[in-house]
Amino acid sequence: MKANTMTTTPMDDTEVARQALRQANKRRESFMKIREVRAVGLRGATPAGGWSDELKREDSVHTLVAVHTDDGLVGIGSVFTSEALVRAALEVLRPLFEGENALEPERVSEKLHRATFWLGRGGTVTHAIGGIDMALWDILGQATGQPVGRLLGGMWRDRVKPYASLLMDEPEPLSEKLRMVAEQGFRAFKIGWGPFGRHDSRKDEEIVKAARAAIGPDAMLMVDAGGSDGRWANGYKWARNTAHMLADYGVSWFEEPLKPDALEDFVSLRAASPVPISGGEVFTRRQAFMPWIEARAFDIVQPDVTKVGGLSEQRRIGWCAHDHGVRVIPHGWNTAIGLAADLQFAAAMPDTDLVEYISGSAYVDDVVQTEWKLDEDGMLAIPSEPGLGIQLDPVALAKYADSDFLLKP
Numbered sequence: 072m073k074a075n076t077m078t079t080t081p082m083d084d085t086e087v088a089r090q091a092l093r094q095a096n097k098r099r100e101s102f103m104k105i106r107e108v109r110a111v112g113l114r115g116a117t118p119a120g121g122w123s124d125e126l127k128r129e130d131s132v133h134t135l136v137a138v139h140t141d142d143g144l145v146g147i148g149s150v151f152t153s154e155a156l157v158r159a160a161l162e163v164l165r166p167l168f169e170g171e172n173a174l175e176p177e178r179v180s181e182k183l184h185r186a187t188f189w190l191g192r193g194g195t196v197t198h199a200i201g202g203i204d205m206a207l208w209d210i211l212g213q214a215t216g217q218p219v220g221r222l223l224g225g226m227w228r229d230r231v232k233p234y235a236s237l238l239m240d241e242p243e244p245l246s247e248k249l250r251m252v253a254e255q256g257f258r259a260f261k262i263g264w265g266p267f268g269r270h271d272s273r274k275d276e277e278i279v280k281a282a283r284a285a286i287g288p289d290a291m292l293m294v295d296a297g298g299s300d301g302r303w304a305n306g307y308k309w310a311r312n313t314a315h316m317l318a319d320y321g322v323s324w325f326e327e328p329l330k331p332d333a334l335e336d337f338v339s340l341r342a343a344s345p346v347p348i349s350g351g352e353v354f355t356r357r358q359a360f361m362p363w364i365e366a367r368a369f370d371i372v373q374p375d376v377t378k379v380g381g382l383s384e385q386r387r388i389g390w391c392a393h394d395h396g397v398r399v400i401p402h403g404w405n406t407a408i409g410l411a412a413d414l415q416f417a418a419a420m421p422d423t424d425l426v427e428y429i430s431g432s433a434y435v436d437d438v439v440q441t442e443w444k445l446d447e448d449g450m451l452a453i454p455s456e457p458g459l460g461i462q463l464d465p466v467a468l469a470k471y472a473d474s475d476f477l478l479k480p
């Protein structure tokens with residue numbers, strides 16, 4: 072004991088601390104330049120969906136973004152809009168991001184938001200900034216050897232419950248699909264859009280009843296009306312009556328039961344509904360969420376990381392919701408990159424223990440080397456590797472996009 076203390080004098084300790092500080096200062100000066108940002112749309116396996124007319128497999132609505140740095144690191148982001156729009160936004164943003172420090176996601180993203188205040192704010196430009204932001208967090212994680220969740224403030228959990236998200240159908244085929252997905256190990260399910268709210272209340276109840284019977288009494292069941300459908304015609308009274316029907320089937324939340332901008336009706340519905348009310352997937356920018364969170368329009372808010380402006384924006388929305396007693400459950404389900412960002416986000420939020428998972432999408436399951444695997448409790452591990460923690464699979468990706476966007480500029 073004594074011999075050990077003899078080898079380290081108080082002066083030695085001070086010198087060690089000084090050296091550490093000098094090294095830290097050196098790191099603080101470190102600068103990794105953004106060299107180029109490339110975008111590529113995914114095509115050929117676009118999942119069914121659509122906001123008024125059905126999407127086709129060849130439609131481009133999910134676009135990947137690669138941020139290339141001068142020292143060779145590449146970060147990946149995902150944007151929920153078409154390739155043409157993202158490319159146009161990148162042209163607007165290019166003079167602002169070129170040569171910027173790739174190790175400072177929040178500052179760089181905020182600079183891009185401020186500089187485009189008069190141009191495309193809240194639309195495509197915000198979506199595209201989100202893709203860059205996600206990629207910059209990925210780069211910072213790779214450069215520091217840390218998962219993004221830790222860089223966002225710390226890891227509250229190492230696994231989350233993914234809920235399988237399925238389009239609604241007539242009771243029989245929907246039941247069959249749910250049983251197939253349940254066999255894969257999922258314990259939580261969301262059914263949405265399709266015929267629900269588009270025929271009559273009897274049909275709505277038949278669908279929910281069949282879904283509950285298919286998954287059993289213990290699994291979580293959520294219902295998404297899809298009020299952001301361009302042709303959505305129901306209003307407050309339909310939503311209130313339907314919420315009562317859903318309570319009879321133990322539904323965990325009722326999503327987008329109203330047109331997405333009907334703030335006052337959402338506030339009334341949340342107060343009257345026996346089941347939690349959720350929404351917010353179409354909003355962009357943290358500032359747009361604030362009045363909804365402050366008015367208590369939702370029990371659960373669902374920012375989409377591929378739309379809102381990336382992880383920097385999503386994190387601030389998440390904490391704003393948290394501090395107002397509103398749950399946050401992310402919506403970036405549409406590609407493996409969006410899912411990976413949501414997993415890191417969920418890791419870094421105290422109460423976010425669920426993420427949306429679209430089942431059977433090539434853009435989630437095929438384009439990465441990572442295998443999304445549920446454990447025996449139906450939970451998904453949050454990747455602990457640096458950055459977003461996943462690797463794109465260039466060969467698989469080449470089926471859906473020109474994977475050259477990953478090559479060094």
Ligand SMILES: [Mg+2]
Nearest residue numbers: 295326327352
């Ligand atoms: Mg939804």
